[in-house]
Amino acid sequence: MKDILKIFKPLWVLLIFCLCSSSLYAKDNPMLHYEIEGAGTGAQGTYLIKIHVFSKNKKVSEDEVAKCAVHGVLFRGFSSKEFRQRQKPIAGSALVEQQHEDFFTEFFKTAYLNYVQAVQGSRVVTKVGKQYRVSVVMSVAKDQLKKDLEAAGIIKGLNNGF
Amino acid sequence: MKNKYFFLTMILSAFPLLMLGQAKKPTLMVFPADNWCIEHGYTQTFKNQGKETRVPNYEKAIQEDMDLYNVITKIGELMSDQGFPLEDLSQTIKSINQNATELEMTTSRTSGATIAETPLDRLLTRAKADIIVEVTWKVNKVGPKRSVTYTLRGLDAYTNKQVAATTGTGAPSYTAETPVLLEEAVIEKMDGFVAQLQAHFDDLLANGREVNINCRIFNNGRGLTFEDEFGGEELIEIIDNWMDENTQNHRYNLSDATETTLVFKQVRIPLYNAKGRALDTRTFTADLRKYLKTKLNIDSKIFTVGLGRADLILGEK
Numbered sequence: 131m132k133d134i135l136k137i138f139k140p141l142w143v144l145l146i147f148c149l150c151s152s153s154l155y156a157k158d159n160p161m162l163h164y165e166i167e168g169a170g171t172g173a174q175g176t177y178l179i180k181i182h183v184f185s186k187n188k189k190v191s192e193d194e195v196a197k198c199a200v201h202g203v204l205f206r207g208f209s210s211k212e213f214r215q216r217q218k219p220i221a222g223s224a225l226v227e228q229q230h231e232d233f234f235t236e237f238f239k240t241a242y243l244n245y246v247q248a249v250q251g252s253r254v255v256t257k258v259g260k261q262y263r264v265s266v267v268m269s270v271a272k273d274q275l276k277k278d279l280e281a282a283g284i285i286k287g288l289n290n291g292f
Numbered sequence: 293m294k295n296k297y298f299f300l301t302m303i304l305s306a307f308p309l310l311m312l313g314q315a316k317k318p319t320l321m322v323f324p325a326d327n328w329c330i331e332h333g334y335t336q337t338f339k340n341q342g343k344e345t346r347v348p349n350y351e352k353a354i355q356e357d358m359d360l361y362n363v364i365t366k367i368g369e370l371m372s373d374q375g376f377p378l379e380d381l382s383q384t385i386k387s388i389n390q391n392a393t394e395l396e397m398t399t400s401r402t403s404g405a406t407i408a409e410t411p412l413d414r415l416l417t418r419a420k421a422d423i424i425v426e427v428t429w430k431v432n433k434v435g436p437k438r439s440v441t442y443t444l445r446g447l448d449a450y451t452n453k454q455v456a457a458t459t460g461t462g463a464p465s466y467t468a469e470t471p472v473l474l475e476e477a478v479i480e481k482m483d484g485f486v487a488q489l490q491a492h493f494d495d496l497l498a499n500g501r502e503v504n505i506n507c508r509i510f511n512n513g514r515g516l517t518f519e520d521e522f523g524g525e526e527l528i529e530i531i532d533n534w535m536d537e538n539t540q541n542h543r544y545n546l547s548d549a550t551e552t553t554l555v556f557k558q559v560r561i562p563l564y565n566a567k568g569r570a571l572d573t574r575t576f577t578a579d580l581r582k583y584l585k586t587k588l589n590i591d592s593k594i595f596t597v598g599l600g601r602a603d604l605i606l607g608e609k
Contacts (some may be wrong), residue, residue, distance in 0.1 A: 174479055212463070214461060214464045215484055217484070287374065287490075288375060289375040
């Protein structure tokens, strides 16, 4: 029995390390529950999106909404029946977020604010059950975001390899 | 001393990487789709062996249709933003005409000889690209509302595969003019198209370039066929074995094999040869030509079309 425990010891250590690191990552980057949808065609090089953030507090800061907007554009993509839109996530999938955990932990501290801007007067707060839904139309500078992620080696550009 | 060896090893191990050339970049060009040209009357008709044939007149379309000009320019601008500039159709047509005039005018000073040009050279002098990007759109009207249905698709010129595509109808508008609706459609659909193109390039870099290679025989009266035996093996088998050994992960498909023709499709050629030099279909087929010459003493001639198609014609130069 002792031998078996000895064999599995490194695995246990690895498992505990993974759990701790993911919970630390989540602690550093608390992402609110949000939904993302298209809000029409933005100016060239930008996405115009509507972010719905769900929170118990109706005073959700603009930075929190901006974080959700950039996160959504990077890892979720969005669509809209009204505007007949569908865009895939820039970074590919949530798997990329895990693969480049260090980069995104740092990125979602303040850097993300360089790529997003709220459309003035678009904030709407509605009560949904026991929580509030804060909806804001935001413009995300997707071309710049893409270029910077390419430069950081997180995503590949069309020119890579040629 | 140990440090010296360490650095020497590092430098030597990095050397092959430094020697590695860059893979040959495919060219892209935007063309209006055939159905768009027909709908807008930009075609020309000629008789091909008694049969009336209608083909798109790209020169006329580019010169006369402002919407087409704007759409092609916008697509080019967005692709340049991605770091992948396109070859321009209107400029290519102009330069083909200019080159033809220059070729006719050029003579040598000593003998007055003109520049040699075979009928095949003339046939190949046309606007072409490795990936043809076809664009088409239609303005829909329902009462005062207008919307644009827009399609963009990238076709591999050699394998005829659709490598990227995007299509859809934009949100209807009461006030926006057609150029504005078109610009919105181009901007809106471009990212999806680029993402698919990226996937195609990723596949190309991982699994090798997919090309077509045809082997044929000159009808020179010597009676060579692909069924002739050399050392107990038919020529078909010898070429087939060579393909198996030299393609990336042995991926190719001998789709047609007769005594006079071998058609190899979905041939995955490595992006670099053993020397680290970027490989295209011509250099890959040249290796087969050299192999046939040294092993079987068969002369052959290579004829290539762009990056992705080569014909090897056996029998003579």
